[in-house]
Amino acid sequence: DARVTQTPRHKVTEMGQEVTMRCQPILGHNTVFWYRQTMMQGLELLAYFRNRAPLDDSGMPKDRFSAEMPDATLATLKIQPSEPRDSAVYFCASGLAESGNTIYFGEGSWLTVV
Amino acid sequence: GDSVTQMEGPVTLSEEAFLTINCTYTATGYPSLFWYVQYPGEGLQLLLKATKADDKGSNKGFEATYRKETTSFHLEKGSVQVSDSAVYFCALREKVGSARQLTFGSGTQLTVLP
Numbered sequence: 001d002a003r004v005t006q007t008p009r010h011k012v013t014e015m016g017q018e019v020t021m022r023c024q025p026i027l028g029h030n031t032v033f034w035y036r037q038t039m040m041q042g043l044e045l046l047a048y049f050r051n052r053a054p055l056d057d058s059g060m061p062k063d064r065f066s067a068e069m070p071d072a073t074l075a076t077l078k079i080q081p082s083e084p085r086d087s088a089v090y091f092c093a094s095g096l097a098e099s100g101n102t103i104y105f106g107e108g109s110w111l112t113v114v
Numbered sequence: 115g116d117s118v119t120q121m122e123g124p125v126t127l128s129e130e131a132f133l134t135i136n137c138t139y140t141a142t143g144y145p146s147l148f149w150y151v152q153y154p155g156e157g158l159q160l161l162l163k164a165t166k167a168d169d170k171g172s173n174k175g176f177e178a179t180y181r182k183e184t185t186s187f188h189l190e191k192g193s194v195q196v197s198d199s200a201v202y203f204c205a206l207r208e209k210v211g212s213a214r215q216l217t218f219g220s221g222t223q224l225t226v227l228p
């Protein structure tokens with residue numbers, strides 16, 4: 001089965017360190033999403049790419065977060081410097097642009113910043 | 115803007131009970147509607163979807179009907195099992211505009227007791 005692959009699955013890091021999360025979208029999908037999930041805020045959209053171009057990153061704190069798609073098979077989400085409030089599960093998802101198409105989620109990167 | 119309102123949880127039911135999780139939405143266009151399920155420690159999985167008014171999505175005994183007149187997409191199951199314990203998310207994806215990301219509800223935690 002085709003699936004969205006995320007690495008690392010789990011990460012514990014110290015405050016101030018750089019964290020990079022990687023995502024391999026499903027082959028052929030032209031839209032990629034980064035979501036953050038916390039108990040308090042639920043699911044928040046951080047960034048959204050179509051055909052590798054960023055369309056919406058308004059949900060992302062710009063001072064420390066950055067998202068890129070170096071090529072069609074890789075999306076990255078970087079936090080520098082990390083803070084304890086960044087502790088969350090970060091999900092990557094991919095799909096086709098048309099709204100009726102399903103968006104498929106990866107299993108998430110569970111980040112703890114101490 | 116778009117929004118999704120879900121029934122507040124948590125919901126606790128006995129095995130074989132009837133389940134309804136309410137979901138209503140606000141959208142400017144003609145969205146596609148989705149239910150996702152998240153099992154503990156996992157990512158979100160598509161449960162079912164409907165792409166136009168009066169469509170019924172169904173999967174694994176769950177059903178939801180796209181009601182444009184009431185802007186609703188309530189999830190139902192006639193007889194729940196312990197294995198249905200999870201968090202359920204209602205979501206919409208607009209058909210118009212360039213930013214066709216998923217808008218999620220806050221999620222409803224379901225626990226089914228044996």
